[in-house]
Amino acid sequence: MNLATGLMRYGQDWRMHRRLYKEGFRATVVPNYQDVLSSKAEQFVTNLRQNPNSFVDHIRTYSAATIMATVYGYDIAPTNDRFVDLAEQSVGTLSDAVHPSTVVVNVLPFLRHLPLKFPIFMFQRIARRTRGILNEMRTVPYDFVKNNVLAEKGKSSFLAKLLEDHTINGGDKRQEEVIKDVVTTAYVAGADTTVSALVTFVLAMALHPEIQKRAQNNLDVVVGKGRLPTYADCSDLPYIEAVLRETLRWSPVVPLGIFHASFVDDMIDGHFIPKGTTVISNIWAMTRDETVYPEPESFIPDRFLTEDGTCNEDEMMLPFGFGRRICAGLHFARLTVWMALASILSQFDIGEPEDETGRPIKSLADIAYSDGLISHTSPFRCAIKPRMK
Numbered sequence: 001m002n003l004a005t006g007l008m009r010y011g012q013d014w015r016m017h018r019r020l021y022k023e024g025f026r027a028t029v030v031p032n033y034q035d036v037l038s039s040k041a042e043q044f045v046t047n048l049r050q051n052p053n054s055f056v057d058h059i060r061t062y063s064a065a066t067i068m069a070t071v072y073g074y075d076i077a078p079t080n081d082r083f084v085d086l087a088e089q090s091v092g093t094l095s096d097a098v099h100p101s102t103v104v105v106n107v108l109p110f111l112r113h114l115p116l117k118f119p120i121f122m123f124q125r126i127a128r129r130t131r132g133i134l135n136e137m138r139t140v141p142y143d144f145v146k147n148n149v150l151a152e153k154g155k156s157s158f159l160a161k162l163l164e165d166h167t168i169n170g171g172d173k174r175q176e177e178v179i180k181d182v183v184t185t186a187y188v189a190g191a192d193t194t195v196s197a198l199v200t201f202v203l204a205m206a207l208h209p210e211i212q213k214r215a216q217n218n219l220d221v222v223v224g225k226g227r228l229p230t231y232a233d234c235s236d237l238p239y240i241e242a243v244l245r246e247t248l249r250w251s252p253v254v255p256l257g258i259f260h261a262s263f264v265d266d267m268i269d270g271h272f273i274p275k276g277t278t279v280i281s282n283i284w285a286m287t288r289d290e291t292v293y294p295e296p297e298s299f300i301p302d303r304f305l306t307e308d309g310t311c312n313e314d315e316m317m318l319p320f321g322f323g324r325r326i327c328a329g330l331h332f333a334r335l336t337v338w339m340a341l342a343s344i345l346s347q348f349d350i351g352e353p354e355d356e357t358g359r360p361i362k363s364l365a366d367i368a369y370s371d372g373l374i375s376h377t378s379p380f381r382c383a384i385k386p387r388m389k
């Protein structure tokens with residue numbers, strides 16, 4: 001089982017994974033998910049109206065709901081959904097699997113031979129626990145969709161389409177196993193990353209009321225107040241796009257990317273990189289390069305606008321990685337985050353933030369972000385109020 005595409009070695013199996021992602025998540029296909037995203041954004045706004053203090057929970061539900069609906073055609077229950085519970089456990093265990101203590105084993109492989117009782121090297125125990133949960137996540141939702149496809153019922157989805165195109169009408173067992181891995185990775189890779197980006201967005205707006213106001217004006221003029229923004233509005237809302245780019249830059253979701261290894265001996269800027277070297281892409285540092293992004297700790301959407309107010313060429317792709325291993329879901333991720341942030345701005349005012357002890361948060365420096373593969377803010381509070389009654 002090759003559950004995490006991002007952790008696979010480059011080769012034929014990985015190429016097969018990427019081909020399947022392309023079928024469901026390339027730039028020209030993603031707009032087809034607009035209706036699903038719109039209905040989930042509406043539900044999100046309703047939840048936020050009912051209980052604004054639980055905004056992080058609603059963001060979690062929105063992220064899970066969009067990806068579950070897109071990948072499996074499955075509408076999650078408002079609470080205690082069995083697939084979401086399973087998926088959250090899978091995300092937790094996969095995140096543990098790239099915990100520093102497990103990563104160090106990849107860098108220093110001889111550590112694998114230390115006895116289990118060495119507490120710092122928890123990777124063997126994690127691997128055992130992870131396997132069971134991931135296996136369940138891999139088969140339960142898959143069987144649900146496959147049975148629906150065979151019975152010619154259920155909603156259309158990324159998985160249903162893959163099954164129709166590749167297995168139901170012929171296709172081999174191996175292909176079916178690859179499809180299982182691909183759809184499971186899509187959930188695991190997509191849900192928590194989207195949560196991180198959206199919570200950072202709420203923090204950015206809470207800290208910058210003037211930017212919030214300007215973004216709201218942009219939406220009011222182009223979209224009006226009677227409906228939520230959609231993908232069709234994107235190109236008319238350059239300031240909203242600039243806010244999205246700055247959110248992704250200001251606090252990158254995956255600050256150190258996914259570790260890779262060099263395939264061959266190489267020379268870069270006069271440094272010799274032997275074959276097999278672990279390569280860590282420090283996305284966080286790149287988004288803080290002062291020669292490209294002056295005052296990098298400040299939240300300045302204008303850095304992505306030209307003088308005539310249109311978006312410039314820097315689409316802020318750095319947070320999605322590089323080259324052939326660049327995030328396979330980036331177009332879907334951008335649209336999912338865009339839909340939620342534009343919906344929040346059109347419907348709500350976000351007040352000043354404070355930490356859990358009531359201490360005001362004045363800048364990014366006042367709030368901690370978690371370690372680990374995906375970086376999350378520590379908890380904070382802010383008043384979220386409807387703009388219209």
Ligand code: HEM
Pocket residue numbers: 005006007008018021025185186187189190191193194197253254257258259281319320321322324325326327328329330332333334337
């Ligand atoms: C804001 C949301 C997201 C961010 C910031 C993000 C970021 C990243 C980053 C930094 C990588 C590593 C790239 C590298 O190794 O150079 C990655 C890989 C990946 N992402 Fe995302 N991601 C997001 C959402 C998603 C979504 C929604 C999906 C699926 C629908 C997804 C699927 C993947 C996959 C499959 C890989 C592994 C690619 C490979 O190794 O070939 N991601 N992502």
